[in-house]
Amino acid sequence: MTRPSPVRYALPATAKRLHLIGMPGAGKTTLGRALAVAYGLPFLDLDEEIVQREQRSVSEIFAQEGEEYFRQREADTLRDVVATYPRLVLATGGGTPCFHHNLEVLLTTGLTLYLAVPVEELVRRLQAVAASRPLLAALPDAAGLETRLRETLAARQGFYDSAPICCAAPTCSLEAVQQLIARYFTTA
Numbered sequence: 001m002t003r004p005s006p007v008r009y010a011l012p013a014t015a016k017r018l019h020l021i022g023m024p025g026a027g028k029t030t031l032g033r034a035l036a037v038a039y040g041l042p043f044l045d046l047d048e049e050i051v052q053r054e055q056r057s058v059s060e061i062f063a064q065e066g067e068e069y070f071r072q073r074e075a076d077t078l079r080d081v082v083a084t085y086p087r088l089v090l091a092t093g094g095g096t097p098c099f100h101h102n103l104e105v106l107l108t109t110g111l112t113l114y115l116a117v118p119v120e121e122l123v124r125r126l127q128a129v130a131a132s133r134p135l136l137a138a139l140p141d142a143a144g145l146e147t148r149l150r151e152t153l154a155a156r157q158g159f160y161d162s163a164p165i166c167c168a169a170p171t172c173s174l175e176a177v178q179q180l181i182a183r184y185f186t187t188a
């Protein structure tokens with residue numbers, strides 16, 4: 001099989017910011033890092049940026065200040081980040097598009113990609129780490145985790161579906177996403 005030419009997948013000069021949205025465990029951070037390398041763009045993870053600014057973990061912020069405080073910090077940090085970085089691949093938090101008009105910020109300041117992954121796969125990926133996620137901790141078992149993820153996805157689906165590009169598993173490979181991005185720019 002011949003490898004596709006890298007030129008075909010080059011990011012158009014007009015696309016300087018890529019935003020990845022999707023459920024916890026969808027692969028935003030993993031794919032975001034790979035896209036940043038592929039396109040030669042800086043990478044930033046919004047959760048990590050908040051943690052750095054607050055000098056405490058997301059779980060600690062939720063436990064000590066509550067979710068509303070976290071959502072406000074998330075909204076402020078998102079706006080700072082897009083104002084600061086003219087070129088960027090940004091992995092958002094799972095809830096980022098759903099609060100404080102962040103969706104509008106994401107859609108108007110970069111090309112937003114939704115990583116759609118079935119809940120069964122999210123359960124597999126998150127089972128081991130759910131205890132460290134404030135909104136997924138304290139669930140009794142995998143069935144509880146699955147129920148919580150289904151409810152969360154149902155509430156968020158409308159926000160996620162606003163992204164102009166949707167990459168559905170199992171085709172969320174780096175190459176598949178690059179093809180979707182290239183196709184978006186040739187048909188837009």
Ligand SMILES: Nc1ncnc2c1ncn2[C@@H]1O[C@H](COP(=O)(O)OP(=O)(O)OP(=O)(O)O)[C@@H](O)[C@H]1O
Nearest residue numbers: 023024025026027028029030031091093094125172
């Ligand atoms: N395409 C993939 N196929 C299989 N596993 C993957 C894939 N992408 C990511 N993973 C795995 O799924 C887990 C979650 O990935 P990642 O941290 O990138 O997701 P995320 O969307 O950033 O999650 P969060 O919202 O919690 O930050 C990790 O263990 C990662 O190795």
Ligand SMILES: O=C(O)C1=C[C@@H](O)[C@@H](O)[C@H](O)C1
Nearest residue numbers: 024047058093094095134135
């Ligand atoms: O899905 C969510 O609401 C969250 C996902 C994480 O990325 C963090 O932003 C935080 O744990 C909240």
Ligand SMILES: [Mg+2]
Nearest residue numbers: 028029045091
């Ligand atoms: Mg992440």
